[in-house]
Amino acid sequence: MKVGFVGAGKVGCSLGKHFCVNGIKLSGYFSQSMESAVDAADFTKSNYFSNLDSLIEESDVIFITVCDDAIATVWDNIKQLAIAGKLICHCSGSLSSKIFSGIENTEAYGFSVHPLLAVSDRYNSYQELPNALFTIEGERAHLPALKELLESTGLLVGEINPDEKTRYHGAAVFASNLVVSLMATAMDEFQKCGLSSELLQKALSALVLGNAKKVLSNGPEAALTGPIERNDVGTVINHINQLSGLNEDIYRTLSKKALEIGAKKHPNYDYCKLEEVLNT
Numbered sequence: 649m650k651v652g653f654v655g656a657g658k659v660g661c662s663l664g665k666h667f668c669v670n671g672i673k674l675s676g677y678f679s680q681s682m683e684s685a686v687d688a689a690d691f692t693k694s695n696y697f698s699n700l701d702s703l704i705e706e707s708d709v710i711f712i713t714v715c716d717d718a719i720a721t722v723w724d725n726i727k728q729l730a731i732a733g734k735l736i737c738h739c740s741g742s743l744s745s746k747i748f749s750g751i752e753n754t755e756a757y758g759f760s761v762h763p764l765l766a767v768s769d770r771y772n773s774y775q776e777l778p779n780a781l782f783t784i785e786g787e788r789a790h791l792p793a794l795k796e797l798l799e800s801t802g803l804l805v806g807e808i809n810p811d812e813k814t815r816y817h818g819a820a821v822f823a824s825n826l827v828v829s830l831m832a833t834a835m836d837e838f839q840k841c842g843l844s845s846e847l848l849q850k851a852l853s854a855l856v857l858g859n860a861k862k863v864l865s866n867g868p869e870a871a872l873t874g875p876i877e878r879n880d881v882g883t884v885i886n887h888i889n890q891l892s893g894l895n896e897d898i899y900r901t902l903s904k905k906a907l908e909i910g911a912k913k914h915p916n917y918d919y920c921k922l923e924e925v926l927n928t
C-alpha cells in the first residue's frame with residue numbers, strides 16, 4: 649500500500665516522514681509549488697510529481713494536506729481521475745469527510761484524519777506525532793483498514809462523529825490557541841509589575857506547567873485554587889479594579905467559569921456576592 653500527499657506543507661511533510669520512518673511505502677508529493685514537492689520528497693526519500701494525475705495513479709492512500717479552504721478544489725480535480733478503490737483523506741480538524749462530495753460515484757472512500765497537535769514545523773514536528781491523538785471518521789467499511797494503517801506506525805487513533813467535528817475543533821482551539829492568548833494576557837500584566845522576562849519565564853514555567861499537570865491528572869475541581877475557589881470577594885474586586893479593556897473582560901469571563909467549578913467543588917459555599925461582582 650503506497651501513500652501519497654497532495655500539499656507539501658507542515659502536516660504533509662510531518663506525516664510523510666512519520667510513515668517513512670515506520671516502514672510505510674510512500675509514492676511521494678504533488679504540491680502547488682514544485683519547490684515544496686521536491687523538498688518534501690527529499691526529506692521523506694520519496695518522489696515528487698509535476699502533475700496530480702501521476703501522484704494519484706501511483707498511490708493507494710492519498711492525503712490531501714492543503715489548507716482547509718483548498719480541500720474542496722483539490723477534491724474536485726481528484727474526483728475526475730481513476731480513483732476506484734483508493735482511500736482519500738484530508739487532515740482538517742473542523743471539516744468532515746462529507747466535503748468529498750460525489751465520492752459515492754467514484755468507488756473511492758473518503759475520510760478525515762486529524763492529528764490533535766500544533767504542527768509548527770515541516771522538518772521537526774514529525775517527532776511529536778506519536779504523542780498525538782489522531783481522530784478519524786469516514787466510510788464505514790474501510791475505516792478499520794485506515795485505522796490499522798495508522799496504528800501500525802504507533803499512532804494513537806480515536807473515532808469521531810462527523811457531525812461533531814466543528815465542536816471538536818472548537819474544543820481544540822480552547823486547549824491550544826486560546827491557552828496562548830491567556831498566557832499572553834498573563835505576560836502583559838506581569839510585565840506591568842516590572843518583572844524581568846528572565847524571571848517571568850522561570851515563574852511561569854513552574855506555575856503553568858504545574859497547573860497543567862494537576863488538571864490533566866486530577867481534573868479541574870481538584871486543580872482549582874485561588875481567590876475564586878476560596879470565595880475571596882475582596883481580592884477579586886481589587887483585581888478587577890486594576891484591570892481594564894480586554895484583559896478585564898478575559899478575567900471576568902474566565903472567573904465565571906472558575907466559579908462554576910468552585911460551586912461544584914464546594915456545594916456548601918455561597919458564591920452569590922462573587923457572582924454579582926463578576927457580572928457588574
Ligand SMILES: NC(=O)c1ccc[n+]([C@@H]2O[C@H](COP(=O)([O-])OP(=O)(O)OC[C@H]3O[C@@H](n4cnc5c(N)ncnc54)[C@H](OP(=O)(O)O)[C@@H]3O)[C@@H](O)[C@H]2O)c1
Pocket residue numbers: 654655656657658659660678679680681682684685712713714715716718721722738739740741762763764765766767768
Ligand atoms: N499545522 C497544524 O497545526 C495542523 C494540525 C492539524 C491539522 N492540520 C490540517 O492539515 C492541513 C494542512 O495544514 P498545514 O498546517 O500543513 O498547512 P501548510 O503548512 O500551509 O501547507 C499547505 C500546503 O498545501 C499546498 N497547497 C495549497 N494549495 C494547494 C493546491 N491547490 N494544490 C496543491 N497544493 C496546495 C501549499 O503549497 P506550496 O508550499 O507548494 O505553495 C502548502 O505547502 C489543513 O487541513 C490543516 O487544517 C494542521
